[in-house]
Amino acid sequence: MKRASKTWGARSAAALWVVALAMVIRAGAAQTGTAALEASPYVWTSVGDVEGHLARDSSPAGAFSPDSKTLAVVSRRKEQKIVLFNLVSDNIERVLHPRIPGLSDLDIYSANFIGPTRLFLMARGTLAAKKHAQGTTPLLGFEWNTDTDSLAGKVDSIGANGFRSIHYFPQIGFVGMYKDSAFDLWDPANGRALVAKVPDLTERPRVYAFSPDGHWLILAQIADDASPDPVVVQLKTGQFVNSLRGHRGAVMSVAFSRDSTKVVTACQDGKVRIWSVPTWKHTQTLSGHEGTVHWAEFSTNGQWVASAGEDKTVRVWSATSGRLLQTLSESTHPVLTVAFSPDSRYLVASSRDAVLIWKHMRIDP
Numbered sequence: 001m002k003r004a005s006k007t008w009g010a011r012s013a014a015a016l017w018v019v020a021l022a023m024v025i026r027a028g029a030a031q032t033g034t035a036a037l038e039a040s041p042y043v044w045t046s047v048g049d050v051e052g053h054l055a056r057d058s059s060p061a062g063a064f065s066p067d068s069k070t071l072a073v074v075s076r077r078k079e080q081k082i083v084l085f086n087l088v089s090d091n092i093e094r095v096l097h098p099r100i101p102g103l104s105d106l107d108i109y110s111a112n113f114i115g116p117t118r119l120f121l122m123a124r125g126t127l128a129a130k131k132h133a134q135g136t137t138p139l140l141g142f143e144w145n146t147d148t149d150s151l152a153g154k155v156d157s158i159g160a161n162g163f164r165s166i167h168y169f170p171q172i173g174f175v176g177m178y179k180d181s182a183f184d185l186w187d188p189a190n191g192r193a194l195v196a197k198v199p200d201l202t203e204r205p206r207v208y209a210f211s212p213d214g215h216w217l218i219l220a221q222i223a224d225d226a227s228p229d230p231v232v233v234q235l236k237t238g239q240f241v242n243s244l245r246g247h248r249g250a251v252m253s254v255a256f257s258r259d260s261t262k263v264v265t266a267c268q269d270g271k272v273r274i275w276s277v278p279t280w281k282h283t284q285t286l287s288g289h290e291g292t293v294h295w296a297e298f299s300t301n302g303q304w305v306a307s308a309g310e311d312k313t314v315r316v317w318s319a320t321s322g323r324l325l326q327t328l329s330e331s332t333h334p335v336l337t338v339a340f341s342p343d344s345r346y347l348v349a350s351s352r353d354a355v356l357i358w359k360h361m362r363i364d365p
Contacts, residue, residue: 055110062112062170308335
């Protein structure tokens with residue numbers, strides 16, 4: 001990968017891509033953790049856990065329904081299923097049983113709401129061939145109707161044709177896929193597709209994030225790149241314009257704030273870092289985790305950052321001051337991902353086989 005900027009001739013087409021992306025982005029009684037370090041009448045209170053997992057290697061924010069009342073959890077006890085957990089009543093609302101004709105052993109990677117009664121599932125399965133050797137499918141994407149517990153529309157093979165680093169981005173409502181110095185973006189809700197070319201990118205990035213305003217792309221864990229620091233791409237030109245310097249280990253996740261003015265990184269060196277956009281100035285280092293920080297995200301309202309660590313904790317920080325507000329220690333295993341609900345009232349975290357849920361609740365004196 002060449003980190004020096006170069007001029008890209010198709011600027012007008014790229015500018016149209018930015019406008020198009022910006023136009024179609026969609027907005028979208030238990031124990032308490034360690035006492036808050038900033039005085040507040042509210043704390044994050046555990047309201048339960050569900051056996052299963054949220055998105056693997058992608059933001060789990062899409063597991064929340066648009067109204068923040070339901071959480072979709074992928075569970076596998078004897079068979080693969082989707083548990084719809086009602087966050088208001090703290091009970092299981094419904095259990096779905098996704099299935100695709102001709103496939104067995106469906107392995108669901110993530111379940112994301114793309115409407116009040118529509119889930120977008122990403123999964124692999126085994127071809128149920130009678131006379132031929134069975135084989136595993138590429139990554140598949142399909143809609144599932146939560147009212148009828150049935151397939152809605154066709155099944156798309158999104159992992160075919162050489163695409164890699166496939167992730168669903170709930171903030172913008174697109175699936176991102178990388179191949180040959182370009183990112184294909186596909187909206188599963190309506191089939192809209194876009195392409196972002198980065199000519200100087202010659203190796204696959206394992207971690208990347210698009211800004212909600214459609215102006216920026218950040219790349220990390222780029223194959224054969226000796227530096228752990230993420231690089232910044234300006235989408236209207238396709239050029240590398242900056243890097244987020246100072247990481248002392250692999251960057252595990254990158255996320256923009258909803259208003260695209262900040263970026264947070266989670267790092268193998270145990271730190272969470274916040275950066276300003278578009279100056280790309282390092283503004284805060286959040287220290288406290290012991291070991292790798294696997295994931296970090298901003299709350300939808302922009303007030304908090306939540307981080308998930310190998311140390312089995314979730315930590316909630318002030319997005320403005322960088323202060324640690326609360327340490328949540330309910331998990332018995334390393335925490336892999338974390339996300340806030342659309343209304344910022346709920347916080348969820350996923351370990352390998354359990355989803356933990358907290359609610360932001362007022363504590364009366």
